[in-house]
Amino acid sequence: MNAAPGLLASAWTIARKDLAIEFRTRSAFLSALVLSLLAIVIFYFAWDPTAIRATDLAPGVLWVTFTFSGLLGLHRSFGVEQHDGAMDALLVAPVPRESIFLGKALANLAFVLGVQAVALPAVALFYNLPLDGRAFALLAGVMVLAALGLVSIGTMFAGMTANTRLAELLLPVLALPFFVPIVMPAAKLTAAVLAGRPFGEAVAWLRILLAFDLVFAYVCMLVFPFTLDD
Amino acid sequence: MSAPPAAPARGPHALSLVALAAVAAAYVRAIWFTPPEAVQGYAQKILYVHAPAAWVAFLAFGLTALAGAFWLFLKDPRLDRFAESSAEVGVVFTTAVLTTGPLWGRPIWGTWWTWDARLTLTLFLWFVYVGYLVLRGVIPEREQRARYAAVLGILGALLIPFIHLSVYLFRTLHPLPVVARTDGPQMPPVMLITFFGCFAAFTLLYVAFVRARMALAAERDALEDAAVGGTA
Amino acid sequence: MTARVEAAGLVRTFGARRAVDGLSFTLAPGDCLALFGPNGAGKSTALRMLAGLLSPSAGQARIEGVSLPRPEARARVGLISHRGMLYEALTARENVRFSAALHGLRDVEGAVQRALEQLRVADRADVPVRSLSRGLQQRVSIARAIVHGPDVLLADEPYTGLDEQGGAALTALLRERRAAGAALIVVTHHLHEGLALATHAAVMRAGRFARYERAEGLERDRYAAEYRELVA
Numbered sequence: 001m002n003a004a005p006g007l008l009a010s011a012w013t014i015a016r017k018d019l020a021i022e023f024r025t026r027s028a029f030l031s032a033l034v035l036s037l038l039a040i041v042i043f044y045f046a047w048d049p050t051a052i053r054a055t056d057l058a059p060g061v062l063w064v065t066f067t068f069s070g071l072l073g074l075h076r077s078f079g080v081e082q083h084d085g086a087m088d089a090l091l092v093a094p095v096p097r098e099s100i101f102l103g104k105a106l107a108n109l110a111f112v113l114g115v116q117a118v119a120l121p122a123v124a125l126f127y128n129l130p131l132d133g134r135a136f137a138l139l140a141g142v143m144v145l146a147a148l149g150l151v152s153i154g155t156m157f158a159g160m161t162a163n164t165r166l167a168e169l170l171l172p173v174l175a176l177p178f179f180v181p182i183v184m185p186a187a188k189l190t191a192a193v194l195a196g197r198p199f200g201e202a203v204a205w206l207r208i209l210l211a212f213d214l215v216f217a218y219v220c221m222l223v224f225p226f227t228l229d230d
Numbered sequence: 231m232s233a234p235p236a237a238p239a240r241g242p243h244a245l246s247l248v249a250l251a252a253v254a255a256a257y258v259r260a261i262w263f264t265p266p267e268a269v270q271g272y273a274q275k276i277l278y279v280h281a282p283a284a285w286v287a288f289l290a291f292g293l294t295a296l297a298g299a300f301w302l303f304l305k306d307p308r309l310d311r312f313a314e315s316s317a318e319v320g321v322v323f324t325t326a327v328l329t330t331g332p333l334w335g336r337p338i339w340g341t342w343w344t345w346d347a348r349l350t351l352t353l354f355l356w357f358v359y360v361g362y363l364v365l366r367g368v369i370p371e372r373e374q375r376a377r378y379a380a381v382l383g384i385l386g387a388l389l390i391p392f393i394h395l396s397v398y399l400f401r402t403l404h405p406l407p408v409v410a411r412t413d414g415p416q417m418p419p420v421m422l423i424t425f426f427g428c429f430a431a432f433t434l435l436y437v438a439f440v441r442a443r444m445a446l447a448a449e450r451d452a453l454e455d456a457a458v459g460g461t462a
Numbered sequence: 463m464t465a466r467v468e469a470a471g472l473v474r475t476f477g478a479r480r481a482v483d484g485l486s487f488t489l490a491p492g493d494c495l496a497l498f499g500p501n502g503a504g505k506s507t508a509l510r511m512l513a514g515l516l517s518p519s520a521g522q523a524r525i526e527g528v529s530l531p532r533p534e535a536r537a538r539v540g541l542i543s544h545r546g547m548l549y550e551a552l553t554a555r556e557n558v559r560f561s562a563a564l565h566g567l568r569d570v571e572g573a574v575q576r577a578l579e580q581l582r583v584a585d586r587a588d589v590p591v592r593s594l595s596r597g598l599q600q601r602v603s604i605a606r607a608i609v610h611g612p613d614v615l616l617a618d619e620p621y622t623g624l625d626e627q628g629g630a631a632l633t634a635l636l637r638e639r640r641a642a643g644a645a646l647i648v649v650t651h652h653l654h655e656g657l658a659l660a661t662h663a664a665v666m667r668a669g670r671f672a673r674y675e676r677a678e679g680l681e682r683d684r685y686a687a688e689y690r691e692l693v694a
Contacts, residue, residue, distance in 0.1 A: 005566040013563045024551040085545030092513050093564035094537035164368040177357040181392035223381045372477050455478030
């Protein structure tokens with residue numbers, strides 16, 4: 001008798017499979033990347049540098065870009081399962097249903113952080129942001145925290161909308177209101193870092209972000225099986 | 231072979247008539263028999279719609295989430311029909327809140343829209359539940375629709391405190407022009423009674439609307455069932 | 463000895479439609495049930511319940527005495543359907559390896575190689591599935607379903623798209639699984655194909671078994687004639 005793999009092991013298997021597919025095709029990642037860069041460039045030309053300082057504008061640009069490019073990657077996440085009915089095979093396999101959520105979320109996290117790893121330096125470059133090593137590290141930390149929440153919610157809704165018509169439209173409609181308590185703290189924290197203000201004053205925002213991550217990562221994993229069992 | 235659904239009784243139910251009469255009575259009192267507020271003048275009377283509508287909106291969404299959560303365990307179709315009806319009625323009342331808010335805000339705050347914590351929260355509530363209705367609309371299979379809606383309802387209820395917290399924090403860090411508080415401690419009893427009447431009338435209206443909407447949902451389901459029964 | 467497959471009063475409704483309306487049978491090791499029936503008779507729905515993909519509205523499905531959809535029960539099931547359930551960007555080997563990993567096999571590479579060889583696709587195993595013909599994809603899909611040596615093999619129209627060689631390989635494989643003590647359920651439109659393998663035969667109509675009997679000694683041409691009459 002084969003020992004069925006546990007939650008983490010099977011989640012890892014699923015995440016690796018998703019990333020292998022993404023690596024093989026690269027289409028979604030490249031589109032998300034180019035979309036991010038385009039958004040950053042277009043924002044620049046919609047901006048009056050004499051009226052608003054770059055450090056005031058950058059958080060908004062960064063987080064709007066982040067949110068929309070993230071959505072692009074999330075939609076693809078369940079599309080690969082839908083295409084040839086592979087979800088059925090996944091559901092018959094003796095893995096906990098939660099591991100499907102966890103695996104997908106892990107792959108999506110890698111995807112979103114990958115896009116972000118390019119978008120953040122791009123914003124710094126195009127907007128001439130005064131970023132030193134410490135600021136970069138702090139921003140990277142904020143990004144990881146924001147990405148956790150974004151990916152939890154996004155994976156959940158991507159799974160829900162995948163087999164409905166209007167999936168590509170419905171996902172942002174459902175997910176964006178949930179991104180508010182992520183984007184707001186993230187943008188505030190980014191602004192604090194860019195302005196070189198002490199991080200201390202932003203602690204309240206950090207708390208909201210952390211609480212959101214904890215609550216929604218856990219609850220989404222918990223309720224995700226309800227969206228599978230027919 | 232199931233029998234075709236019984237022909238529904240036509241015309242409004244007595245409860246709807248009672249609720250409408252109660253709303254009418256409450257407004258007759260609010261408009262003609264309650265003095266205008268000293269500072270805000272006649273604009274304050276908008277709050278007799280605004281505040282009770284907000285109360286019903288929150289009540290509706292709270293009950294939607296609760297009904298959904300119970301549905302996941304009990305699978306009673308009536309719970310889902312209630313959730314569906316309550317969400318729809320809730321969106322209508324939320325729309326009323328979002329329209330009356332700016333109408334009142336223009337003369338009192340001097341601006342149509344302000345990112346006031348509670349108004350913003352209501353706006354996002356509206357977004358979440360319009361999404362909820364859209365989601366319901368695209369899923370043809372009844373049980374799947376109920377399951378998805380229940381999950382979204384629960385997540386939406388969890389989202390509310392987070393939005394409230396972040397919007398509140400956003401506001402305190404960026405103080406807006408001083409806001410005239412409407413819920414001052416010294417509301418004269420005559421106004422208080424009118425307010426109470428409006429809240430009661432609106433709650434009754436909510437119950438009547440949901441009841442009518444649930445009857446509609448039940449008929450729709452029965453009609454679907456009859457259609458399937460006819461071809462199987 | 464516990465039955466490999468046990469269906470006890472399986473019912474599945476979609477709204478008012480009873481797709482499966484009370485199905486009971488058991489299969490012992492080495493049994494093969496050929497399941498016939500017109501479109502919409504509930505064959506696929508029944509199979510999905512036995513795979514743990516659909517929860518029954520009433521009744522129970524058990525694999526080796528373990529209720530579905532518990533993982534210990536699902537672990538023993540292999541599912542083949544007319545959909546490939548493959549990832550077209552991955553190679554055949556990667557697809558089968560993924561399935562093996564999800565089942566927690568110890569010797570993943572060995573099991574994958576054996577499954578690919580058994581379906582005679584080992585020589586095309588390292589190109590993306592996308593570039594394989596429909597028939598070869600179906601073989602990969604079958605390799606994916608049997609890599610963990612399932613005790614229960616559920617096959618929904620498994621011969622779809624297979625050429626002669628593929629069909630022969632599948633028949634050989636099903637015989638071999640049967641000899642190894644697995645229980646099989648094969649849903650098919652082709653009576654001869656199904657009866658060639660079967661120890662039991664059933665015809666489904668409107669969610670029920672219209673007939674169910676041992677297949678040994680069944681006169682095929684007569685069965686075919688009676689089947690046409692039954693489903694007409």
